[in-house]
Amino acid sequence: METQISKLCVTATQRVLKNHPLGSWRLHNTSMGFRYFRVEISPLDGLAGKSLEKVIKLDEQMAMTAKSTGVRSYRNKGVVSIEYNLPETMWRNCTKKMLSKPLTIGAVTPNQLISFGDFTFPHTGIFGTSGSGKTTLIKTILWTLALKYNPRDLQLFICDPNSQLTDFDNLAHLKSPIARSDSDMAKAVGAVHATYLERKEAGTLHGTRVLLLIDEASQTLTKKDTQAIQQVIDLVSKGRTFNINVIFGNQDNGKNGVYSEILTNLANRFIGTVVNASESTTCSGKAGLECHKLQGSGDFVRVRSNGTAIRFQVANLTPDDFETLPRSEFVPPPEPATSANYSTEIPQPNVGGRPQSIITEERLAQVAWLHKEDLLTYSNGLKYFNLNKARFKQVRDYWLNFTIELKELNND
Ligand SMILES: Nc1ncnc2c1ncn2[C@@H]1O[C@H](COP(=O)(O)OP(=O)(O)OP(=O)(O)O)[C@@H](O)[C@H]1O
Numbered sequence: 442m443e444t445q446i447s448k449l450c451v452t453a454t455q456r457v458l459k460n461h462p463l464g465s466w467r468l469h470n471t472s473m474g475f476r477y478f479r480v481e482i483s484p485l486d487g488l489a490g491k492s493l494e495k496v497i498k499l500d501e502q503m504a505m506t507a508k509s510t511g512v513r514s515y516r517n518k519g520v521v522s523i524e525y526n527l528p529e530t531m532w533r534n535c536t537k538k539m540l541s542k543p544l545t546i547g548a549v550t551p552n553q554l555i556s557f558g559d560f561t562f563p564h565t566g567i568f569g570t571s572g573s574g575k576t577t578l579i580k581t582i583l584w585t586l587a588l589k590y591n592p593r594d595l596q597l598f599i600c601d602p603n604s605q606l607t608d609f610d611n612l613a614h615l616k617s618p619i620a621r622s623d624s625d626m627a628k629a630v631g632a633v634h635a636t637y638l639e640r641k642e643a644g645t646l647h648g649t650r651v652l653l654l655i656d657e658a659s660q661t662l663t664k665k666d667t668q669a670i671q672q673v674i675d676l677v678s679k680g681r682t683f684n685i686n687v688i689f690g691n692q693d694n695g696k697n698g699v700y701s702e703i704l705t706n707l708a709n710r711f712i713g714t715v716v717n718a719s720e721s722t723t724c725s726g727k728a729g730l731e732c733h734k735l736q737g738s739g740d741f742v743r744v745r746s747n748g749t750a751i752r753f754q755v756a757n758l759t760p761d762d763f764e765t766l767p768r769s770e771f772v773p774p775p776e777p778a779t780s781a782n783y784s785t786e787i788p789q790p791n792v793g794g795r796p797q798s799i800i801t802e803e804r805l806a807q808v809a810w811l812h813k814e815d816l817l818t819y820s821n822g823l824k825y826f827n828l829n830k831a832r833f834k835q836v837r838d839y840w841l842n843f844t845i846e847l848k849e850l851n852n853d
């Protein structure tokens with residue numbers, strides 16, 4: 442298969458070059474990633490040496506000739522790399538299971554893995570348009586960190602304005618529930634900043650690692666939130682010394698470059714598909730990476746402050762992977778009191794598996810009240826009460842009785 446693709450892409454490159462008076466070129470190298478087949482060429486004469494930029498602009502013609510959906514073409518010193526998109530069937534199965542080595546979040550090829558987790562490059566930016574795969578990457582990173590670190594050694598604060606990270610709702614590492622409302626998100630940023638100030642004041646350099654993760658920053662830090670923006674700037678510029686790290690995800694650099702001061706301090710960046718070449722340069726901090734030519738759905742380039750840039754495919758988690766996460770016994774604060782006053786004894790758990798929440802009748806009745814006549818689904822049981830399957834069955838009966846009683850009361 443690889444030989445066939447190689448032949449197709451090399452021939453397409455040669456054919457297009459032949460049709461243009463751009464000097465003579467040498468085939469420098471070929472390689473295959475999850476999402477692309479790369480042909481590298483270098484100039485053999487003076488004319489070719491002056492034509493590097495012109496060759497990059499032939500990407501559309503090369504894609505058409507190879508019958509590929511697109512090409513990302515860029516230069517590195519005297520070499521032009523031409524990356525032909527591969528069909529979806531070839532990368533769809535790049536799941537976390539396939540990449541079973543600890544700390545792995547993706548792969549350049551099945552043998553060259555990309556990892557995350559030692560915070561050598563302390564703060565991380567994740568950029569890309571809608572559908573580029575930012576949240577999926579964040580999930581894979583969170584999953585990786587949750588398995589590497591004991592909850593005693595890593596405290597998480599998460600801002601998730603679009604409720605895309607519910608799989609992590611009762612993760613044991615959460616220092617407070619995942620923040621979703623404007624006020625909760627401001628509080629989460631404020632709490633991490635307060636920890637930074639305390640540690641700074643006390644000179645605490647080796648405190649428990651604290652990680653603030655912000656998905657869709659433009660919703661968490663709107664332009665008017667000058668205080669929160671300033672707090673994040675403080676954290677990314679000075680938090681590292683105090684074991685405080687930030688993961689900052691957004692579609693772009695914010696309207697009118699509102700995040701430029703944050704961006705300069707992100708030494709580790711993941712760029713997915715962005716809207717144009719200018720956004721590619723701003724978000725990556727490096728010209729010519731052509732991230733607007735990436736294909737979306739987990740096709741990312743990792744750029745580090747040491748100048749390295751590498752394209753890889755993010756590993757996509759499967760539902761089974763979430764079963765392995767350490768969950769906490771944290772019970773969310775009760776909803777506002779309702780008129781429900783129901784007191785049937787709830788059977789208490791006596792089953793194995795992960796630790797269970799302590800469920801009071803009051804809490805169960807409150808959630809059932811909010812859901813009115815809905816049956817308790819397994820996913821809601823997990824979300825609200827951290828129930829395993831056996832415990833879910835017990836609680837479902839209580840819930841059912843409660844909703845029947847409620848209906849009768851309403852009919853009275
Ligand atoms: N690594 C991946 N492997 C396979 N498919 C992926 C991967 N990442 C993303 N996708 C596909 O792309 C879709 C969008 O991904 P995701 O929600 O992560 O994007 P996003 O950048 O967060 O978008 P938005 O800005 O709208 O929230 C997913 O539902 C999935 O179908």
Ligand SMILES: [Mg+2]
Pocket residue numbers: 575576577605656
């Ligand atoms: Mg998202």
